[in-house]
Amino acid sequence: ASLSVVDIAERAVSRTVAVRGEPAALGHNAQEGRLYVVSRAENTLSVLDGTSFEEMAALPVGSWPVGVFWNPVNNRAFVINEGSNDLHVYHGRNHGLLGIVRVGVLPSAWWWDAAANNLWVVNNGSNDLTVINCSTLAVAATVRVGSGPVELAAGPNGQYLYVSNATAGTLSKVEVAGRRVTATIPVGYRPGAMVVDSANARLWVCAEGSNQVKVLCTAGDTVITDFDPGSLPVALAWNPAAKRIYVANFFGNSVTIIRETTGLAGEPVAGPEPARFFTVVARVGSRLRLDRAGVRGPLSVHDPAGRLVARFAGTEWRTAGTGAGSYFITAGRPARPVARVVLLD
Template sequence: MRKLKVVIVACALFVLGFVVFYSVKQPTYSIKTEGILYIVNKVSKSVTIFELNEGQEIKELPIAVEPHEAAFVKNLNRLVVTNYGSSNENSNNLTVINPKDNKVIHEIALGKSSKPHGIIPLKAPNKVAVVTDIGNDLSIVNIATGKLEKQIATQQEFSHLLVEHPKKPLVYVSNINSGSVSVIDIQLDSVVKVIPFSNKVEGIDISADGTELWVTNIKENLVYVVNTETNKTLTTLSTGKEPLRLKFSNDDKYCLVSNASDGTVSVYDSKSKKEIATIHIPGKKNILEKILYHTPRPVGILMHPNGQYAFVSNFTAGRVEVIDLNSFTIVSSIKVGQMPDGLALIN
């Protein structure tokens, strides 16, 4: 009996110690910076709204179907979310949110195309561009009128993400299954070039001056650096495993790549094309760390307008990691919903 009591007490102390250790070790939000961060949670079917100066969640806004990405239309003060749907449910619309009260205003249908994923605000006021995994269209939507203005076929398969040229009326779309990028003139409403790579290209971004397009290959673990004048690959860069997204810093000095299977973020010097840092997200070192932090899977990347921070959605851990762009270290973490993906910030 005495031995049993000793075992019970020991187990209780172990559990208590683990709980205390877990609470202490959990990453917390400790910085102060301006803006409201919107995090799209796929499995939670919600958008977490987080105040970055006070470090507090304002609201978790439910979305009718599984959302994936988001974009902020500044001149209208509207947040737009792509309603992708699940494996058992196809959706074909966008949700429009008013950041003044963080309420859903309405939804906008995208016609026959379904599973909208990538979305960006366009240089033209009031408008966003959206690509769909099924239908493979680039849709131009007027958020002010709530109308789908036009759809342009990408001529490729599994069109997933996109970026706009900063100076020309061109939108570049990454096509995962075709292993290509469609170059679309949104004034001529046509594909002017298909840049071939190999299967499974996904992440995409363009330099601030528009001279270089960087594209990730999630199967071969590399980045293609493309000259936008010739549409030819200048060089390729090795990455970690499964580089899902990439994003240039505001000053164009660096490019961050989220390596989902490695649980890391690679930092490249955009001029030298050299990897200068690898940021390891907690959760991969050992079993205890996996229990404490969950195995990390970095996905979406967003740069703060002040140029000091990058936000990375940690898909499997239900967190957003905050990276200091001076030290290239994680300085804070935000607890969000289940399987965070897309990010948007209103400053």
């Protein structure tokens, strides 16, 4: 496993650094000049010198870590562990373990409220958000949202959060100060990644299950149009200088560029009617029946990199011989995602 160091001015890889197995996420401690690398294979947080890229420490974390967040107020690194449903918190200077914070089931995403110094964590498996006080490490609140939450994004003024609920096909609008859901917005099949265009008060949402990108007006929380960017849109980025939205299409192996002011007055286009997306959590070696929600074989199993893991004619997946991790089940032609399976040791 390795880390590529890119020279921004030259737009070229200047160095390749060996790291621990299955690096899943990066973090940067600006105060100490250090890099954090999360290793899923070893369940560790590697601390690298930001200049030499030498490993300074390898800190144990929980199972299946998916991300790391550095808090500049307290100089702490928070590691989100999807497999053990907790966060390991380390001091940014001496690397001491400050605490382990229990959250909901399958934490998958997070957002930092800088004004209150609270960390909001999305729990995909328990359909809620955990609000953590970053100074005391106490859980300040638990907020129920829709089914299968996967991502969250702050609105233009930071007073509200939008949570994409993949299984429910909705967004939950959450008041940050009141820690409560104020609206539920239908957006289509399997909403995932989101990005906020604060200049135009727009929220862009990947509706992965229908291969669309939905555009919402945040003033009224209504869908005003949608686009068909490619096969399985999974990530978004907003370029305010160029006034462009970039959409990464997983199965399309492409990036679609959309002018942010084009087509916003258009009528929404109805998407196809794929089976409702669902998530399954099971142990390695389980025999999984995937014939729910209208799913029919043949089915294909892909890893997060898009590599084919298995293909079978029916709807039962015998997972013996498959390693722990997260997998996507697709069906039909063209292939569409119908389920996410998380296998635990």
